Amino acid sequence: MAGEASGVRMECDKINPFENMKKQVDIVGKKLGLDPGIIEVMKSAKRELRVNFPVRMDDGSIRMFAGYRVQHNESRGPFKGGIRYHQLVDIDEVRALAAWMTWKTAVVDVPYGGAKGGVIANPKLMSVAEIERLTRRYASEISPIIGPERDIPAPDVNTSGREMAWIMDTYSMSKGYAVPGVVTGKPLEVGGSLGRPEATSRGLVFTVREAAKKMGLDLKGATVAIQGYGNVGAFAHKLIERDFSSKVIAVTDSKGGIIKDEGLKYEEVIAHKRKTKSVVDFPGTRPATNEEVLELEVDVLLPCALENVITKDNAGNIKAKLMGEGANGPTTLEADEILFKKGVLVLPDILAHAGGVTVSYFEWVQNLYNYGWTEEQVNDRLDQKITKAFHEVWNMAEKHKVNMREAAYMLAVDRVARATQIRGIYP
Numbered sequence: 001m002a003g004e005a006s007g008v009r010m011e012c013d014k015i016n017p018f019e020n021m022k023k024q025v026d027i028v029g030k031k032l033g034l035d036p037g038i039i040e041v042m043k044s045a046k047r048e049l050r051v052n053f054p055v056r057m058d059d060g061s062i063r064m065f066a067g068y069r070v071q072h073n074e075s076r077g078p079f080k081g082g083i084r085y086h087q088l089v090d091i092d093e094v095r096a097l098a099a100w101m102t103w104k105t106a107v108v109d110v111p112y113g114g115a116k117g118g119v120i121a122n123p124k125l126m127s128v129a130e131i132e133r134l135t136r137r138y139a140s141e142i143s144p145i146i147g148p149e150r151d152i153p154a155p156d157v158n159t160s161g162r163e164m165a166w167i168m169d170t171y172s173m174s175k176g177y178a179v180p181g182v183v184t185g186k187p188l189e190v191g192g193s194l195g196r197p198e199a200t201s202r203g204l205v206f207t208v209r210e211a212a213k214k215m216g217l218d219l220k221g222a223t224v225a226i227q228g229y230g231n232v233g234a235f236a237h238k239l240i241e242r243d244f245s246s247k248v249i250a251v252t253d254s255k256g257g258i259i260k261d262e263g264l265k266y267e268e269v270i271a272h273k274r275k276t277k278s279v280v281d282f283p284g285t286r287p288a289t290n291e292e293v294l295e296l297e298v299d300v301l302l303p304c305a306l307e308n309v310i311t312k313d314n315a316g317n318i319k320a321k322l323m324g325e326g327a328n329g330p331t332t333l334e335a336d337e338i339l340f341k342k343g344v345l346v347l348p349d350i351l352a353h354a355g356g357v358t359v360s361y362f363e364w365v366q367n368l369y370n371y372g373w374t375e376e377q378v379n380d381r382l383d384q385k386i387t388k389a390f391h392e393v394w395n396m397a398e399k400h401k402v403n404m405r406e407a408a409y410m411l412a413v414d415r416v417a418r419a420t421q422i423r424g425i426y427p
Contacts, residue, residue: 001030015308017096017329024333025099028409029417031400038417045095047071048169051141055134065134067119069142071151072098073086075419077111078149080357082156083138083163085131089118093307097156100328101357104350106412108389110361110377113416115151116329117142117378123158135163139170145170148181148368155185156361157230161197165190181367193363195308195378196356201326202379203355205243206386208300214394215345217321219244223298225288225320228305229253229269229279232326232353236302238266246300250293250306256283257293288294295319310335318344325349331405332380348405350412351386351393358385 022043029039049069054062068091071079081101094116101114118140123131145151155164164183168190171182180191188194195202212219224240226233229251240246247263257262257279264285272282294301294310295317303309304326310318315335323339324347325331331339331346339346361380366372367423373381397407 004234009154013268015311015332016092017307018092018099020329021096021099024405025413028406031402031406032410032414032417033324034191034413034417038420041420042073042413043099043122043417045070045072046074047145048091048095049142049145050091051138053137053141055130055137057130065119065121065138067117067138067141068094068149069117070094070098071145072114072116072161072349073102073416073420074113075416075423076106078113079151080112080360081117082154083116083117083119083159083167084156085119085121085123085134085158087120087122089120091427094118097328100350103409104354104357105361106394106415107350107408108354108358108385109415110358110385112152112357112361115153116156117153118156121342131163133168135159137167139167139248140402143171143174146182147363148179149348152181152360152364153183154356158365160186161185161192163320180366184363184367185356186363191367193359193366193378194373194375195382196359196363197231198277199359199378199382200232200353200356200381201230201239203303203358203386204232204236204302204311204324204326204347204352205239206383207352207390208240208302208322209244210387210390210394211322211324211345211347212300217299219246219300222246222300222390224248224300224302225293225296225298226248226302226304226326227252227257227293227304227309227391228327229273230304233302233304234266234270234273236304236326237264238268240300241266242357247254248380249298250288250296252288252290252293256280257288257290258282259288259293259296260285300324302326305330308332310339312338314378315339316342318342320344323347326353328353334361336403338404351389351404351408354389355382355386358382 049272097116098114105112164186186192228416250259297319301320307329310331312334315338393408
């Protein structure tokens with residue numbers, strides 16, 4: 001699902017992801033020669049909603065929860081972005097994630113702006129019934145500002161099609177008729193799209209494929225390490241092994257990691273994880289920490305966990321030739337500079353992680369038309385979108401002699417700024 005991750009989180013000197021994002025926009029805004037006022041618009045969220053709401057727990061007690069929905073920019077279309085449940089959710093994280101969605105949708109040129117939602121909760125300590133009550137109450141609280149033509153949520157960390165179905169049903173009950181287009185990432189039975197579960201991973205692997213061509217890197221037999229074995233990391237393992245015969249030698253989740261120099265087979269690892277709830281203790285492997293897996297000597301590194309896991313403190317130890325960001329914001333600005341100087345090609349999140357929102361857009365279009373596409377149509381259109389975006393970013397990087405992240409931001413910020421200027425400042 002879009003933005004889904006394994007739940008890995010590291011302490012990184014309390015790096016503020018929103019301040020990181022604003023610095024990046026400042027840098028590219030000046031390079032693009034944008035008006036300072038437009039740059040301030042690009043850095044600011046249009047709307048921020050905080051909600052505090054009660055949920056009845058299974059034991060009969062009532063517990064208060066806090067949540068957010070941040071809508072960053074709608075110059076290019078309705079707001080779009082996931083909802084995450086995590087005990088460490090905070091407003092600056094949600095602000096940053098909303099802004100990243102604006103840039104992500106602009107990079108792949110789908111007509112959305114960015115939004116994000118989050119609830120401060122640990123669903124791993126809650127029953128399914130408690131999660132459903134929390135989801136429906138949160139949906140009710142944010143319902144005044146969401147809708148198929150206004151703001152379309154999707155799954156993220158610790159949410160899935162199940163939660164989207166509950167949100168869709170709750171919103172539909174308030175309208176008196178079914179509104180499948182209010183969310184994406186839904187189960188097929190209630191308006192979901194074929195190809196959606198693997199979309200983020202598929203987009204990631206498409207960008208790795210195109211980058212490998214540019215680098216002259218043969219993916220057949222190439223070694224791969226994956227940090228974060230949630231939906232994105234696990235599906236990426238499946239696709240890169242199946243489509244390119246790459247050799248995944250290390251994977252991690254929130255409980256730890258495993259290494260096997262001879263290679264890890266997707267079907268075997270995922271079966272172990274489904275049985276034990278972790279990749280840890282998979283037979284025939286040696287244990288590793290999340291930090292160690294990032295620093296392995298591999299051809300391709302895929303950080304698919306949470307933000308700020310690669311910083312100035314460990315960037316110098318990264319040995320991969322190619323890094324595809326399967327998570328939102330896994331690399332800090334300082335780390336980016338170090339990796340660029342080392343010659344590591346980094347595929348930034350707003351490009352490499354954009355497959356999910358692209359197919360979410362396809363799902364939304366299918367809902368609006370009440371007409372479904374085949375999985376082959378979805379995957380082919382995703383390939384076209386992601387491949388086109390990759391080459392636009394690559395060409396921007398070549399033209400301006402900058403790294404891929406800066407090029408992606410230049411492309412995205414320019415598109416959003418031009419839309420803002422064309423629409424004008426009302427009144």
